[in-house]
Amino acid sequence: MPRNDDDITTDLTTDLSELCIDLxxxxxxxxALSRAHQPIFPSATKSSATDLVTPSDRAxxxxxRAQLSTQRPNDGIIGEEEGDLTGTTGLTWIVDPIDGTTNFxxxxxxxxxxxxxARGDQLLAGAVHIPALSETYSATxxxxxxxxxxxxxxxxxxxxxxxxxxxxxxxxxxxRAQQGVTVARLLPQVRDIRRSGSAAYxxxxxxxxTVDAYYEECLSLWDLAAGxxxxxxxxxxxxxxxSGTRTDIAVVASxxxxxxxxxxxxxx
Numbered sequence: 001m002p003r004n005d006d007d008i009t010t011d012l013t014t015d016l017s018e019l020c021i022d023l024x025x026x027x028x029x030x031x032a033l034s035r036a037h038q039p040i041f042p043s044a045t046k047s048s049a050t051d052l053v054t055p056s057d058r059a060x061x062x063x064x065r066a067q068l069s070t071q072r073p074n075d076g077i078i079g080e081e082e083g084d085l086t087g088t089t090g091l092t093w094i095v096d097p098i099d100g101t102t103n104f105x106x107x108x109x110x111x112x113x114x115x116x117x118a119r120g121d122q123l124l125a126g127a128v129h130i131p132a133l134s135e136t137y138s139a140t141x142x143x144x145x146x147x148x149x150x151x152x153x154x155x156x157x158x159x160x161x162x163x164x165x166x167x168x169x170x171x172x173x174x175x176r177a178q179q180g181v182t183v184a185r186l187l188p189q190v191r192d193i194r195r196s197g198s199a200a201y202x203x204x205x206x207x208x209x210t211v212d213a214y215y216e217e218c219l220s221l222w223d224l225a226a227g228x229x230x231x232x233x234x235x236x237x238x239x240x241x242x243s244g245t246r247t248d249i250a251v252v253a254s255x256x257x258x259x260x261x262x263x264x265x266x267x268x
Contacts, residue, residue, distance in 0.1 A: 016091075021127040027061075027063050028060070031104070079096075092117070102197055111201075154209055157255045168198075185266075217250040
């Protein structure tokens with residue numbers, strides 16, 4: 001029997017999901033190896049003096065782009081360090097070579113490589129590899145989420161008062177002050193707050209149910225794309241806005257049972 005277009009699309013998405021995983025694992029593992037053999041010093045800053053860039057960030061993104069230029073030469077790329085590449089296939093790779101660069105520099109474990117694949121605004125596949133924890137999170141649209149190949153599920157809690165909530169903060173001092181006010185309002189109403197230093201990892205923690213919720217402002221698309229799909233496919237309710245933008249994005253992800261309560265508090 002001839003194969004229909006849906007079968008072909010499914011096979012292609014499966015192959016590209018595997019490519020997401022392979023690239024994230026290899027890029028992050030290479031960065032981890034370089035860090036183990038030599039001290040890591042920031043080579044530049046971006047939005048503020050605390051927004052760091054290292055040679056490993058740039059080397060990891062160059063590696064990913066080189067692999068994609070060979071395996072998917074006609075696809076587009078949105079990368080944190082080296083900008084956009086316009087493609088002709090309608091598919092775009094969204095790359096954060098090291099999410100959690102400050103953790104990477106200081107030797108903390110919550111950092112990794114995040115790679116997502118999108119068609120327009122629709123996320124199709126994503127992977128996040130955290131080398132210090134030997135954890136690889138992945139998802140394909142409509143097929144659930146996994147960690148190291150095993151299915152994962154988000155928290156099903158409906159108790160806002162006992163929710164463990166993750167968050168993060170902007171690199172800009174004025175924004176951090178505003179975010180501190182939000183945390184102060186939220187903290188008495190939930191179990192506790194966690195702050196890992198990596199948006200991609202926090203979204204994967206929502207997917208795995210190791211936190212009940214996560215919210216953050218001032219993110220970029222490469223920070224959250226893979227993690228947002230992974231959390232959503234694991235059963236979390238995920239929203240980010242404004243949609244269709246690259247920077248200054250706010251995201252909320254949680255158990256569906258506490259989503260509205262969380263959003264109500266953080267919106268003030």
